[in-house]
Amino acid sequence: MQTVWVFGDQLNRKIGALAKAKPGETRVLLVESEALLGWPRHVQRNHFATAAMRRFGADLEAAGFEVDRRRAPTLRAGFEAHVSEHRPDEVVATEPNARAARALCGELGVSLRRSNQFLCHADDFAAWADGRERLRMEDFYRWTRRRLGYLMDGDEPEGGRWNFDADNREPPPDDPSIFTTPPRSTLDAIDEEVLDSIPESFGARPDGTWATSRRGALARLRHFVDHELARFGPYEDAITQGSWHLAHSVLSPYLNQGLLLPGEVCDRVVARYAQGGIPLASAEGFVRQVIGWREYVWGLYWLWPDHAESNAFAHHAPLPPAFTGAAKTKMACLAETLKGLEDRAWVHHIQRLMILSNFANLVGIDPKQLLAWMSSQYIDAAEWVMVPNVMGMALYADGGRMATKPYVSGGAYINRMSDSCKRCPYDPRRRTGDDACPFTTLYWDFLARHEGALQGNHRMARPLMSMRRLRDLPAVRDRAKQVLRGLEAGSI
Ligand SMILES: Cc1cc2nc3c(=O)[nH]c(=O)nc-3n(C[C@H](O)[C@H](O)[C@H](O)COP(=O)(O)OP(=O)(O)OC[C@H]3O[C@@H](n4cnc5c(N)ncnc54)[C@H](O)[C@@H]3O)c2cc1C
Ligand code: SF4
Structure with a gap:
């Protein structure tokens, strides 16, 4: 009998190897990997991934398929246990959606069928x-x-x-x-x-x-x-x-x-x-x-297999305590976004782009740390979607391979597009002083810090010119240092 190995992000009867499979001729293998579940991830993400797989397995059984549902320390261990118990004639899978899973299939001799899960192969x-x-x-x-x-x-x-x-x-x-x-x-x-x-x-x-x-x-x-x-x-x-x-x-x-x-x-x-x-x-x-x-x-x-390694701004700061849950932040837009993530493991695109990633860039967080953090937070996280969005679109860590300019902004943009500033102790218009908006202060500091890297980009010409005209730039940069220290101490 043939086995079709279905990965947890391929839960559809119409996809690749499963599309032509018939009950009675095909056994389906579904492996729940303890290694994946043990990696720190939002509980709703782990629940969603596991429950969706179990319900899909039950649907296949109801349709007459024999389904081998396994919990195993790793995907490899689940596969090996399946093979030794059932001795299938052949194991096939639809091309997996992640590089590591494709490599694993290669190592294990699993035959891959072309995927139709996306509209453009x-x-x-x-x-x-x-x-x-x-x-x-x-x-x-x-x-x-x-x-x-x-x-x-x-x-x-x-x-x-x-x-x-x-x-x-x-x-x-x-x-x-x-x-x-x-x-x-x-x-x-x-x-x-x-x-x-x-x-x-x-x-x-x-x-x-x-x-x-x-x-x-x-x-x-x-x-x-x-x-x-x-x-x-x-x-x-x-x-x-x-x-x-x-x-x-x-x-x-x-x-x-x-x-x-x-x-x-x-x-x-x-x-x-x-x-x-x-x-x-x-x-x-x-x-x-x-x-x-x-x-x-x-x-x-x-x-672009090397995209995840990008770090064009040479940012190496760790995640601030507000991201790790070690401290609360007083910044209303950030606190509300983090609360949304805690409640549902999901926030919408602009919160991902213009609050979380913008903030990460302004603070100088290591792109790989942000990538890992976001991957652990979102209900919809997947390597293929996360890497280009974080490294290319959101952080411009690839130096402009994907986006034409960095999505960075100060508090004025957030004030225009959200209602958070009304509830915030900081003032989006101010760049110096104790009540200056951290986004605004850090935005100007970011432009000054990366002036050399950005000056060849014509879309950044106006922001750079505005930054050079700031008479109080030294004071802004001093305030930026204070803000960074405050973020680390959990007092901002
Ligand atoms: C830093 C960052 C990280 C992101 N991480 C993820 C992630 O882990 N998983 C994920 O699916 N999306 C991710 N996105 C893309 C996008 O934010 C989400 O797809 C979207 O917020 C999902 O909500 P929705 O279904 O209501 O989307 P809608 O606004 O209703 O859009 C419809 C659909 O379009 C697709 N889509 C829209 N924008 C994108 C995009 N930039 N990239 C890929 N698909 C898109 C999604 O499938 C989405 O369901 C990320 C974006 C950024 C800036
Ligand atoms: S003032 Fe600044 S920190 Fe506060 S909500 Fe507005 S943009 Fe965010």
Whole structure:
């Protein structure tokens, strides 16, 4: 009998090796690795990963498959125990989504089937990238949209524009109750069993926010399409205490684990758009995130094996105590973002980019430490998506291989796009003095510190010129030293 080894982020009957497998002819292997669970990760992440795997195994059994579900010290140990017990004729797997798992399959002699979990296979991405000087997301997106035919009018984009991103910069609305809360699941016996079986960890216990089955994931997708899609776009960059999700789809964990597939999600969105009542900008904005950004970072992960090693700014500072939980911070925007992570293992894109990563860059945190920390915090964390987003997009640690400029800002941006500053003891307009906003002080200090590295970048010319014109720059830089000391001591 043949074994199909299904990894924990390939939980879908339509993926690769499983797509053609038939009950009676195929045994499925699912390994829960104690090494992965033992690595410090948010409890909701460990619960989600484990419960989703167990429910998928149960679904396969209900469909008639024999399923070997194993808990083992490592993936390798689980595989070896399976082989020695069942003596399969052959073990096959769908190309895994992480380098380490692919290497392991190579070492163990597992035959790999081509993956269709993404809409652009890494080989096709490499062919697209070949010979291009810059790998711009927008170029990739247009190529992909033409290829897949989403929202196209012949060879041209529907509505005459490829991209409505410039319209998506609204601050939070006065009334955040316009956003509807995604459905919740009721925890059942499987969840309790899972919680009993995973190691003690940090973060709030699961409360049903995250679905752990395909059925639950489909319900979240339905909710988004029916209730939030029409609002998707304008508030993508806004941050408000009044709504943790705004109009975001909150679907990334399901897409990354295989519970949903990117094509079916886009099909639903485009079909709902075709029925009317959904602005083109909303449908296009969502499709761009999935077939553009998501597939683009997937392709970059495979194209650039050394990306995780980037550290162009030579940043080596450790994580501040506010990140490790050793101290609280008085900075409202940061404290609220960290609380969101503790509560749900998820915060939205702008909190990841313009609060957490921006802060890390301004403070000079070692990129690899930030990468490891984020990987331990997010419900949707995966190496392929984390590395390009952190090293390329968020930190510019790759020196501009991916992004055209660093996403750094002072408090003025956060004040415009969030409601946090109202609750903060610091003043986003001030750069010196005890009540100066740490973001604002550190922003100018960052530009002064990295002036040499940034001056060749024409997109940084204006910020650098403004920095050079600051009459109080020496005082700002003194205050920056104080802020860094305060962060370390947990007093900021
Ligand atoms: C520093 C940093 C770390 C990140 N880490 C992760 C991560 O570990 N896992 C993860 O899935 N995403 C990550 N992202 C990308 C993005 O923030 C999340 O995909 C998004 O917040 C998920 O929420 P959502 O499903 O509501 O997204 P929506 O705003 O509703 O977007 C729809 C979908 O588009 C995709 N998408 C959007 N932006 C990106 C992007 N930049 N890269 C890849 N896919 C994207 C996601 O699948 C998402 O579900 C990171 C971004 C940054 C800046
Ligand atoms: S004042 Fe500065 S630290 Fe406080 S919430 Fe605003 S941006 Fe954040």
